[in-house]
Structures are given as C-alpha cells and as structure tokens.
Amino acid sequence: MISKGLPGFRDFPPEDLALRAHIFRVWREVAARYGFEEYDGPPLEPLDLYTGKSGDEIVAQLYSFTDKGERQVALRPEMTPTLARMIGARANGMKKPIRWFSIPQLFRYERQQRGRLREHFQLNCDLIGEAGPLADAEIIALAIDVMRGFGLGPEDVRVRVSDRRFVAFRLAAAGVPDELMPGVFRAIDRMEKDPDGASRMLGELQLAPGAIDWIVRLTDRGHVDDLLRARATVSTPLGATLDWLDKIGLADWIDFDPTIVRGLAYYTGTVFELFDAKRTLRAICGGGRYDTLLQSLGGADLPALGFGMGDVVLGELLKDRGLHPAIAPSIDLFVAAVTSDDVPYVLKLAHELRDAGFRVEYALNGNPVGKQLNLANARGARFAIVIGPDERARGEVQLKDLMAKTQEAVNNTSLVSHLSSLVASRPMSHDPRP
RNA sequence: GUGCCUGUAGCUCAAUUGGUUAGAGCGCCGCACUGUGGCUGCGGAGGUUGCGGGUUCAAUCCCCGUCAGGCACCCCA
The missing domain is CATH 3.40.50.800 (Anticodon-binding domain)
Known part of the structure; x- marks a missing residue:
C-alpha cells in the first residue's frame, strides 16, 4: 500500500472538493459584495517573520524547518504578517480604507482533533485605515453575511462581541490596577470553560475582594445586561458598534459577551467570535481590532481590524445542517x-x-x-x-x-x-x- | 507535548469463553441483456484483521511497542 498522507493533512476527492469549492465560492461572493479585493502571498515564509512579532502561542506551534539553502523557514500559520508586509510596502499610495481579503492555506504543527488539523483554509478579511466604530460594525456584518450566504441564520450561529477597551474601563472602575489587566484578561478568557482555574488565577493576582466578585459575575446574565445598558454612558466605541449593527439590521445575531477575550494578544479593541448556536463545535470565526499591529509588523501606522474564518469547522457545521451542495452531475x-x-x-x-x-x-x-x-x-x-x-x-x-x-x-x-x-x-x- | 478510548474489504459493520478456510449489506466488475437506462437474478474481484513483537497447541480476540484516528488537556491559525 502507498504510504498515507501526513497526519492533519487532507485529500480532497471530488465529493469533498465540492464542499470546499462551495465554501470558497460563497466566501468570494460575499466579500466582493462588501467591496473587498482578493490578494495572496507565499505559503512559505522566513521563520523570523513570525518569531519576532507574533505571540508566543503561535510561535510554539509553527510548522518550521530548515530548507536546503540553510534558511530557517515556516509554513505560514497566519496571514496577518504577510498582509502587514504588503500594506507596509504600498500603504502610502493607497486610498483608505483598504478592503482586502484572502483565502490562504495556513499551517500549524500540533496534534489534530475534530475541527482542528495541521492545515486549513481560512477566509481573512481586513479593513485597514479606519479607526471609527462603523468599521467594526462593517467587518462584523461581513462575517454575518457570510453565514447568511451559506443559508445559516441567527438560530444557527451566534456572534459574541466584546471590546477590550470597554471591559478594561469597567475593570479599572471596579478597582483593577493597570498592571494587573493582562492577568485578569487571561482569567476572564478561562471563566467559561474552567471556572475553578479562573478563580485560582484571580486569587493569585492579589486583587481587592470586591474586584474579584465583580469579575466573576461577568458570566452572570443579569450583570452583563446591566453593563450593556450602561454602554451608552461610557465613552467607548462598543456602544456605537452595537448600535450600527442594529441599524444595519443584524442585531438578532449579536450577543454582547465580556468574557470574549481572544487568545491573541495583539487585539486592541473590539473582539468577536462566531459560534454554532448549539455550541457543539469550535469557534467558526474570530476577529477584532488591532490598531497597533501593522506598525509593529510592517511599518504602516494604520488602524485595522479583521477576522479569520476556517473551512474545517464551517464545513462540519454545513454538513450537520444539510447545507452542503448536492452532488452535481459531471456531464450534460x-x-x-x-x-x-x-x-x-x-x-x-x-x-x-x-x-x-x-x-x-x-x-x-x-x-x-x-x-x-x-x-x-x-x-x-x-x-x-x-x-x-x-x-x-x-x-x-x-x-x-x-x-x-x-x-x-x-x-x-x-x-x-x-x-x-x-x-x-x-x-x-x-x-x-x- | 500529556492522559483515556478505538483500529477487520472502497464504505457501514459481524465473527461463541482464544478454536478449522475471517462473513454480510452497500458499492465496484462481469453475465442473463448482440438497437435503449436506474429493476431483478446469478457470478466475480477485493483482507498479511493498521504495523511489529510476545504469550499459547492455537490470536481479529490476551500482553507490550509503534503508527493512525476520536475525546479531553495544552492552545485556539
């Protein structure tokens, strides 16, 4: 027998490629409806493109090796550094805001699980050069309309939205000093899956007892609703973003959820994730605002936000819901x-x-x-x-x-x-x- | 990288407490059917039981290792 493929890598016989092609078709069509232009870059990059600037969590799982010319290289684990390089090289001459999307195949060296392989295709949409909250609403609306393009509705998929600026502001008001913010965010990120671990992390931070209580109640619906009602009285863009999404007509999809933090450290404001409503799968999509990243990566000092949406979890959701394309005849x-x-x-x-x-x-x-x-x-x-x-x-x-x-x-x-x-x-x- | 579970035909699954030549359905190929299709009947191909080792008179079954997959950690492109 011929040797098998590598673990975590997929073959695409015609019946599987049909689903992938369908996903790509909808991605391109909806992105185009929002005026996004497609770009691409090389799948193999110098290793230091990622080790220098990306977060530790990405570096630890890089699919990297030494090539025949003794260069340290890595299969791209994310598209943002490549995007930052391209934007950095030509941003000066480009009309803002820049609306670009790509469908890169990304790689990560880790043990595979359902919905999580060593390679996947990911729709990346980025809106660069606009700091205002309408840009946040626009990019979230795009992610939602991609879901609608597949025939999914707000009963199938939920959009959980938060804003690090807003949560940090309220945490400060609750008595969390600035230097403890990163640790508090890490604990908040854990609260849903591992409440005990999150409590332990909070306990080690030497916070005021009242602050800990306030943080723990972020998983409490009533507490969150109070926060949501207060958004208009607080000077952050979160309220405006949510209101714009309401005006667009997509409020049905949105859940404000302050426990959404996102693992990547570079997000500076709005963060959001899309989940299947039954919560049986991993996140379908995640994104947010990263206003300082482009400068640190590529030298272009521009505010930006975007999201990534993988084909693996999405494909499983479509198969679960019977929304995959019918078998097409090969001839007329x-x-x-x-x-x-x-x-x-x-x-x-x-x-x-x-x-x-x-x-x-x-x-x-x-x-x-x-x-x-x-x-x-x-x-x-x-x-x-x-x-x-x-x-x-x-x-x-x-x-x-x-x-x-x-x-x-x-x-x-x-x-x-x-x-x-x-x-x-x-x-x-x-x-x-x- | 850690722990638990699972590996039998292309697919879905059988096989008595360890016991003769590992079976069935679907699919595939052929024939009935030498000018007309999805049916039916008959037949055929396809397996080193993931791989390697061990225990035993005898291993798909028990033990060890390894590889692969699933789940949970880790982490979340």
Whole structure:
C-alpha cells in the first residue's frame, strides 16, 4: 500500500472538493459584495517573520524547518504578517480604507482533533485605515453575511462581541490596577470553560475582594445586561458598534459577551467570535481590532481590524445542517453508438457538442447501448443521444430525455440549437440516484 | 507535548469463553441483456484483521511497542 498522507493533512476527492469549492465560492461572493479585493502571498515564509512579532502561542506551534539553502523557514500559520508586509510596502499610495481579503492555506504543527488539523483554509478579511466604530460594525456584518450566504441564520450561529477597551474601563472602575489587566484578561478568557482555574488565577493576582466578585459575575446574565445598558454612558466605541449593527439590521445575531477575550494578544479593541448556536463545535470565526499591529509588523501606522474564518469547522457545521451542495452531475450529454460503424459519427458529433460548450461523454469501449445508457445515468446526464445505422440513414439522431424518459428524433442540422434551448431552459441535471 | 478510548474489504459493520478456510449489506466488475437506462437474478474481484513483537497447541480476540484516528488537556491559525 502507498504510504498515507501526513497526519492533519487532507485529500480532497471530488465529493469533498465540492464542499470546499462551495465554501470558497460563497466566501468570494460575499466579500466582493462588501467591496473587498482578493490578494495572496507565499505559503512559505522566513521563520523570523513570525518569531519576532507574533505571540508566543503561535510561535510554539509553527510548522518550521530548515530548507536546503540553510534558511530557517515556516509554513505560514497566519496571514496577518504577510498582509502587514504588503500594506507596509504600498500603504502610502493607497486610498483608505483598504478592503482586502484572502483565502490562504495556513499551517500549524500540533496534534489534530475534530475541527482542528495541521492545515486549513481560512477566509481573512481586513479593513485597514479606519479607526471609527462603523468599521467594526462593517467587518462584523461581513462575517454575518457570510453565514447568511451559506443559508445559516441567527438560530444557527451566534456572534459574541466584546471590546477590550470597554471591559478594561469597567475593570479599572471596579478597582483593577493597570498592571494587573493582562492577568485578569487571561482569567476572564478561562471563566467559561474552567471556572475553578479562573478563580485560582484571580486569587493569585492579589486583587481587592470586591474586584474579584465583580469579575466573576461577568458570566452572570443579569450583570452583563446591566453593563450593556450602561454602554451608552461610557465613552467607548462598543456602544456605537452595537448600535450600527442594529441599524444595519443584524442585531438578532449579536450577543454582547465580556468574557470574549481572544487568545491573541495583539487585539486592541473590539473582539468577536462566531459560534454554532448549539455550541457543539469550535469557534467558526474570530476577529477584532488591532490598531497597533501593522506598525509593529510592517511599518504602516494604520488602524485595522479583521477576522479569520476556517473551512474545517464551517464545513462540519454545513454538513450537520444539510447545507452542503448536492452532488452535481459531471456531464450534460451522453452520446451512445449502437454499432461499431456508428462510432466515428459519435466522435464527430461529441466533438462538435463539446466545442459548443456542452459537457459531453461517450463510451470508450464497445459496450451495448443499454450499458452505455447505464453509464449516462450514473454520470447524472440529463440527455443522451443515440446514433445507429437507421438514424444515420435518415440524417438524424435519437435524443433521449433521461429524466422524463422520453425520446424524439432530431434532425442533425438542428441538433445543436435544439439542445441549446433545452439545456438552457431546463434544469441542467437530475439526481443520478434511483 | 500529556492522559483515556478505538483500529477487520472502497464504505457501514459481524465473527461463541482464544478454536478449522475471517462473513454480510452497500458499492465496484462481469453475465442473463448482440438497437435503449436506474429493476431483478446469478457470478466475480477485493483482507498479511493498521504495523511489529510476545504469550499459547492455537490470536481479529490476551500482553507490550509503534503508527493512525476520536475525546479531553495544552492552545485556539
């Protein structure tokens, strides 16, 4: 047996590629609707592009090695440094805000689990050069509309939104000193999954008892609602972002959740994650505002925000909900020869039909007509053309509608135009299964 | 990287307390069917039981190792 693929790497036979292609199609279509332009970069980068500036959590799981030229290289674990390099090189001449998206294949060396491999494709959308809260609403709206593009609704997917500036402001008011903020955020990040561990972390921070109590209640619905009502009285962009999303008409999707922190340290403001409503899968999408990152990575001092959305969890959600694309037929027409004397005419006709743009197949062996039609069915062809000595003598073909199970004689001279109207005016396909 | 669980045909699964030649359904190929398709019937191919070692008269079954997958940690592109 041939050696297997590497763990955490996927093969894409046609039935799996169909789902991936569907995901890419929706990603590109919705991003384009928001005026985003697609870019790309190299999948292999110098190692120091990531070790210098990315967070430790990414560096620890880099898929890195030494190449034949003794260069230290890494398969890209994220797109942002590459984006920062490109923006840094040309931002001066670009009209702001910059709306760019990409669908990179990203890599990470770690033990795989469901929804979590060593490679995946990720939609990256970034909005660069606008610091105002409408930009935050715009990028969240884009993420939501991608969900809608797949046929998902607010009952399927929830958007949990927070803002580090807002939470930090309230934490300060509750008595948390600035130097303890990072540790408090780490604890908040854990509160949902591991309340005991989070409490222990808070206890080690030597906070005032009242502050600890206030923080612990961030998982309490009533406490969060109080915070939400108070947002208008606090000078942070969170309230404006939420209000803009309401005006856009997407408030149904949004849950304000101050326990959303995001693992990456570089977020400076709005942070958000998309989860399936049943919470059985990992996060579908995560993003936020990173106003200082581009300068530290690529030298362009521009505010920015964006999100990443992977194909693995999303694909599982679509399969769970029956929203994956139906099996598509591979051909429109099948041309069958009755006798070996008919084969040359089949070849000529099939070639003409292919030139006309139809997807055409014919039998490569000498199977009887019944077998050939069987193959036509298995391919999902809507029509089959049968050519035998009798048809040739009359200058016509038998055109079978495989779905309607009807058959008619069609003159050679009108065949292409006749088929054009049929294939254009009827469903392109039917279910190949019985 | 740590712990637990699971590996039998392309797929989904069987196989008595360890006991003869590891079976079935689906799928695939062929025949019935030499001018007409999804049905039916019959037949066929396809397995070193993930791999390696050990215990035993005998291992798909028990033990160890290894690889792969699932789950939980870690972390969350």
